[in-house]
Amino acid sequence: MPSITVEPCTFALFGALGDLALRKLFPALYQLDGAQLLHEDTRIIALAREPGGEQQHLAFIAAELRRYVGEKDLDEAVFERFLARLTYLHVDFLKADDYVTLAEAAGSTQQVIAYFATPAAVYGAICENLAKVGLSENTRVVLEKPIGSDLESSRKVNDAVAQFFPENRTYRIDHYLGKETVQNLIALRFANSLFETQWNQNYISHVEITVAEKVGIEGRWGYFDKAGQLRDMIQNHLLQLLCLIAMDPPADLSADSIRDEKVKVLKALAPISPEGLTTQVVRGQYIAGHSEGKAVPGYLEEPNSNTQSDTETFVALRADIRNWRWAGVPFYLRTGKRMPQKLSQIVIHFKEPSHYIFAPEQRLQISNKLIIRLQPDEGISLRVMTKEQGLDKGMQLRSGPLQLNFSDTYRSARIPDAYERLLLEVMNGNQNLFVRKDEIEAAWTWCDQLIAGWKKSGDAPKPYAAGSWGPMSSIALITRDGRSWYGDI
Ligand code: BG6
Numbered sequence: 364m365p366s367i368t369v370e371p372c373t374f375a376l377f378g379a380l381g382d383l384a385l386r387k388l389f390p391a392l393y394q395l396d397g398a399q400l401l402h403e404d405t406r407i408i409a410l411a412r413e414p415g416g417e418q419q420h421l422a423f424i425a426a427e428l429r430r431y432v433g434e435k436d437l438d439e440a441v442f443e444r445f446l447a448r449l450t451y452l453h454v455d456f457l458k459a460d461d462y463v464t465l466a467e468a469a470g471s472t473q474q475v476i477a478y479f480a481t482p483a484a485v486y487g488a489i490c491e492n493l494a495k496v497g498l499s500e501n502t503r504v505v506l507e508k509p510i511g512s513d514l515e516s517s518r519k520v521n522d523a524v525a526q527f528f529p530e531n532r533t534y535r536i537d538h539y540l541g542k543e544t545v546q547n548l549i550a551l552r553f554a555n556s557l558f559e560t561q562w563n564q565n566y567i568s569h570v571e572i573t574v575a576e577k578v579g580i581e582g583r584w585g586y587f588d589k590a591g592q593l594r595d596m597i598q599n600h601l602l603q604l605l606c607l608i609a610m611d612p613p614a615d616l617s618a619d620s621i622r623d624e625k626v627k628v629l630k631a632l633a634p635i636s637p638e639g640l641t642t643q644v645v646r647g648q649y650i651a652g653h654s655e656g657k658a659v660p661g662y663l664e665e666p667n668s669n670t671q672s673d674t675e676t677f678v679a680l681r682a683d684i685r686n687w688r689w690a691g692v693p694f695y696l697r698t699g700k701r702m703p704q705k706l707s708q709i710v711i712h713f714k715e716p717s718h719y720i721f722a723p724e725q726r727l728q729i730s731n732k733l734i735i736r737l738q739p740d741e742g743i744s745l746r747v748m749t750k751e752q753g754l755d756k757g758m759q760l761r762s763g764p765l766q767l768n769f770s771d772t773y774r775s776a777r778i779p780d781a782y783e784r785l786l787l788e789v790m791n792g793n794q795n796l797f798v799r800k801d802e803i804e805a806a807w808t809w810c811d812q813l814i815a816g817w818k819k820s821g822d823a824p825k826p827y828a829a830g831s832w833g834p835m836s837s838i839a840l841i842t843r844d845g846r847s848w849y850g851d852i
Contacts, residue, residue: 371404378480379409391782487523541781575702618794629805647677652829679837707737
């Protein structure tokens with residue numbers, strides 16, 4: 364899939380003093396530098412609106428980089444080399460004149476990468492101004508999520524960008540696609556005939572996708588409250604995971620072949636009916652509770668909150684895919700803030716054997732499960748049935764794992780952060796880990812009907828205590844179908 368080359372580029376990072384740039388993007392670029400994956404001529408230009416001198420901002424970026432990479436993991440030689448590539452430019456994103464210096468700094472570089480870690484509302488203006496100073500021909504643009512808050516607003520943003528940059532130079536980020544184990548889904552599915560022959564409604568009973576976070580809203584209330592968990596996590600990350608599990612084998616590994624298959628899945632998602640809104644979907648909002656043994660406030664008591672908000676911080680739902688492969692196989696999706704642990708995991712539940720010959724009381728345990736752990740402890744485990752050992756055990760069955768734990772198996776290798784992989788792929792011009800316009804639109808179309816249904820019903824989200832696995836009705840959602848969420852959770 365991704366290839367490694369080290370072509371030189373000018374990397375222009377818009378929104379360089381924001382949280383994403385400081386926490387993720389500079390550290391990712393630093394790690395690429397450390398792995399010798401930045402060409403010696405690659406230059407990084409930090410662009411931001413904040414007033415103040417270049418030296419002051421550069422010193423701040425350097426200090427934050429030290430903090431996020433971590434003193435003990437920082438290599439001073441790489442750090443110095445990295446800082447030598449870095450310059451700072453003050454720009455008003457909306458003023459074309461401010462881009463002249465950027466164009467001069469980019470000079471005759473063959474490749475410019477413009478990364479927008481800014482609100483999507485200014486993407487169009489940045490693109491227009493890049494074009495005005497002659498920086499559209501050899502530039503790739505990278506768009507961070509959220510791109511809009513519904514189909515209409517996302518179209519507006521995409522159309523504004525498309526006036527200046529064609530789709531094959533537009534890279535829409537979903538950072539889940541850069542995670543090592545997410546990429547491994549493609550290898551697992553399409554490099555092992557063992558799985559692909561079983562990957563359908565004849566053998567699979569249902570699929571669970573859980574993305575749980577321990578953190579609450581922290582300092583992001585203003586942004587999050589307008590979005591909510593459906594827009595923040597389901598519309599992008601969870602639907603992307605669903606696509607990678609559900610898509611048909613692509614003809615090849617090219618970006619368009621993979622994305623064509625993903626779009627088919629999104630378009631095959633069954634809309635949720637008005638009755639389904641109560642039986643198939645659960646919205647929750649956390650109230651005060653405990654996290655790691657400490658008392659923590661509820662969503663409505665977080666700093667800067669609006670105490671009337673009915674924004675959801677948890678969603679569980681059942682999605683159905685209308686095609687031959689997945690007819691009758693529910694996909695249960697669950698994601699929330701302030702859950703007991705950080706856990707992203709996919710569980711494929713296989714059907715029970717068609718003819719059962721073992722003791723009747725073991726019946727419930729007998730299906731195989733493929734567990735794909737994205738984080739933490741990245742790995743894949745297949746639960747298979749074996750016989751208990753011992754003369755006294757007769758044909759007593761137990762479920763045990765065939766396990767591949769990535770950090771044990773590839774002990775020496777550091778698991779790269781998703782952004783390292785994604786930035787490298789942009790530099791290589793490889794789009795298969797990025798989301799195409801029609802994918803985003805299909806995902807919004809499905810989510811918009813849910814949001815509209817919620818609005819119409821006016822139902823408030825169900826409360827759940829911080830540190831729990833969500834409202835009780837999220838358990839009822841799956842037990843109603845005679846199933847339960849996997850594990851001790
Ligand atoms: C982001 C969301 O896209 O993903 C955040 O906006 C969320 O709300 C984050 O916390 C989770 O990412 P990860 O990689 O920590 O699972």
